[in-house]
Amino acid sequence: MESWPWPSGGAWLLVAARALLQLLRADLRLGRPLLAALALLAALDWLCQRLLPPLAALAVLAATGWIVLSRLARSPRLPVATRAVLITGCDSGFGKATAKKLDAMGFTVLATVLKLDSPGALELQACCSPRLKLLQMDLTKPADISRTLEFTKTHTASTGLWGLVNNAGQNILVADAELSPVATFRNSMEVNFFGALELTKGLLPLLRRSRGRIVTVSSPAGDMPFPCLATYGTSKAALALLMDTFSCELLPWGIKVSIIQPACFKTESVQNVDQWEERKRQLLANLPRELLQAYGEDYVEHLSGQFLHSLSQALPDLSPVVDAITDALLAVQPHHRYYPGHGLGIMYFIHYYLPEGLRRRFLQSFFISPSVPRALQPGQPSLTSAQDVAHGPDPNPSPSPTAQ
Structure with missing residues (x-):
């Protein structure tokens, strides 16, 4: 489809005038949010010119730019006074x-x-x-x-x-x-x-x-x-x-x-690795026997390692x-x-608008991806066997070839 530069130029002129006015009033700051918004508007401009009639493209781009600048504008502040x-x-x-x-x-x-x-x-x-x-x-x-x-x-x-x-x-x-x-x-x-x-x-x-x-x-x-x-x-x-x-x-x-x-x-609590290690040790020491056997110590160690790695990516x-x-x-x-x-906009978009399976996989890749519990690993006792542990020993056990 043929591009239409003049509607795009009119919309950009309106957006530029609004942005300049907000900058002069100190209602808007130059920074990454503004640059990101302009980049998104440029992408929208490219899309509108190829998919919409000229007047519709003008309306969509101008309205989007106006809304984005309104969202980026800082609200007037109250005086501190004696608050x-x-x-x-x-x-x-x-x-x-x-x-x-x-x-x-x-x-x-x-x-x-x-x-x-x-x-x-x-x-x-x-x-x-x-x-x-x-x-x-x-x-x-x-x-x-x-x-x-x-x-x-x-x-x-x-x-x-x-x-x-x-x-x-x-x-x-x-x-x-x-x-x-x-x-x-x-x-x-x-x-x-x-x-x-x-x-x-x-x-x-x-x-x-x-x-x-x-x-x-x-x-x-x-x-x-x-x-x-x-x-x-x-x-x-x-x-x-x-x-x-x-x-x-x-x-x-x-x-x-x-x-x-x-x-x-x-924050200080996030960076305190010794504290998180101690809490992991306490968890392992106090886990009921059935749960420790079903999940395995390696499972808890894996969680701890992934958690500490995610904390290393925290914003300073x-x-x-x-x-x-x-x-x-x-x-x-x-x-x-x-x-x-950073990244919360994408995270919330995925959470609210994408299927549940994709949401779960995103959170696991972004934060912690649990390993397979011991009882679910190939070659391990079945879930029924793991549950039997919780009910105590068999009152009439079969002889074991290794029993002393």
């Missing part, structure tokens, strides 16, 4: 980095840590302004949460509490759901869900008064069945659904709720997550969900 924010889990990682940035911006930061003498807590004390206050809090202890609530009410009496950043969380086990003790599921729920629920509910009177913000760091593992992240993923799924519910219920009060779904970043720069949290706190119209990090 106060409570951030949980500031010993390391996203919490510590966010506390530093918000303090530098002029926020009054209340930062909770597990230990006041932890390296992260001491670092915050040394490098931040006197406005930043450290609070010791363990989300599994109601007394700690109650003390934090009272401290927050007292120290925000004059300014009000503008925001809560639910960042604290933990992932303590990487294993199949069947291999994961029920106690591990409960522990993950206590920290990642119930602790955040209790703290958020306790602070809602202050947040309703300020018509403030709730920002919660969740995980794509709460949206997709990542292999061997059942304990962590189920708790994050519950947390995300809770925040979606709060988002609807608190809308009349003027409270805006955002969820951060980051890719894998190199935490600023995309910190920027997303900051935008959720200060944007006039914050997004309900943020996806900081």
